[in-house]
Amino acid sequence: MFSRVLVANRGEIAVRVIRALHELGIEAIAVYSTADRDALHTRLADQAVCIGPPSAVESYLRIPSVIAAAETTGCEAVHPGYGFLAESPAFARACAETDLVFVGPSPGVMERLGDKASAKVEMRAAGIPLVPGTAGAAPLEEIRRAASEIGFPVMLKATAGGGGKGMRLVDYADGLDDAFGAASAEAEAAFGDGSLYLEKVVAPARHVEIQVLCDRHGNVATLGERECSIQRRHQKLVEESPSPALSAETREEMEAAVEGACRAIGYEGAGTFEFLLGLEGEPYFIEVNCRLQVEHPVTELLTGIDIVREQVRIAAGEPLAVTGRAPRRGHAIEIRINAEDPAHGFVPSPGVVGRFRPPLGPGVRVDTAIEEGASIPPYYDSLVAKVIVADDDRPAAIARATRALQELVVEGIPTTRALALDVLRSDGFRSGAYSTGYLEEMEAHLPSLRPA
Secondary structure, three states: OOOOOEEEEOOOHHHHHHHHHHHHHOOOEEEEEEEHHOOHHHOOOOOOEEEEOOOOOHOOOOHHHHHHHHHHHOOOOEEEEOOOOOOOHHHHHHHHOOOOOOOOOOOHHHHHOOOHHHHHHHHOOOOOOEEOOOOOOOOOHHHHHHHHHHOOOOOEEEOOOOOOOEEEEEEEEHHHHHHHHHHHHHHHHHOOOOOOEEEOOOOOOEEEEEEEEOOOOOOOOEEEEEEEEEEEEOOOEEEOOOOOOHHHHHHEEEEEEHHHHHHHHOOOOEEEEEEOOOOOOEEEEEEEEEOOOOOOOHHHHEOOOOOOHHHHHHHHOOOOOOEEEEOOOOEEEEEOOOOOHHOOOOOEEEEEOEEEEEOOOOEEEEEEEEOOOOEEEOOOOOOEEEEEEEEEOOHHHHHHHHHHHOOOEEEEOOHHHHHHHHHHEEEEEEEEHOOOOOOHHOOOHHHHHHHO
């Protein structure tokens, strides 16, 4: 096992990883930008190293600075968390070149799966069902032909994309060329790669993902699914498990297919296979996330498995304690609380938190790096906290989540708390029969989405 690990991140995920490392008896080294000098993660760590000014490009995304911080503090491994460099093959390769263990998949696997078009080719070969569309990145002429064959509406997607960047919904053929140009330009600006591929729009659809853990000894554990359909602009807001949309048979089919794909591609570490579910519950593969997910606590509460500790153990060469289908019990829900104003287009709302009171009580977990008086800087993700609850069944978990959000106090900045309460109380969510278009469909009916 390692004795000292660098945490190459900030905010709540840095706090989460530092706590896991300490529980394993490992020293945690934090990095921070000048904007995060007094942040909680720098104080929880055994040592903290400044790696640059506030801009992420000049600090958390600057590979030489992060590597230098690990080397000068005598670290043996680097945990990237999520976001920033977590899915960067270049960063994983830089770690290997300096004899640092990257807590995650190999650079080669990350490269193959990080390109969405390439990942689709791998999944097709592994027998995973795919959304109809182009086989991979395609020029405009080929995309025109494919769209004509599969029919509109279609979705253009960046091969190197994420977070909704480089995506365009196209309803009719005469809008395809302009959408292609706009999506390609956006993808080039965001990822340095303007290549696109095409998919048939599956609508209405559910967004469901399968969590996996794989070690270097060939063992695979599937930890069930998470339902992630409550989202806006392709950003998830509420997640739950098990999914109300999955039958036991479909769940087993998906987990078995994912397990086979992990073995076929030689996956190692924690990963998430994302799917769309069609109207009849048929699954279609979207992408693989080669990292820890923001919503991983949902699975932890359901299975009792600490995914972050397992990541570290896998990176240290230890075998999985649980393989095959991990046991799971009850129902879990995660609500993301963001520093955003839902009534004004979810505009980010950085500022100073005047008062912060997290909810307590049975079955409630809060992952956060926020304290009273803490500053939410404008340079990074707007996540303030994650409220996660678990109970014996879905109705009880919804009631517990509602109670927890009622207890939560965040003053000084606008947040998505009221919206989350509106969602939990809505008939559509309680029925379990919602889709990825839910927030858009309910815009006129959820009070928190209407300007005061």
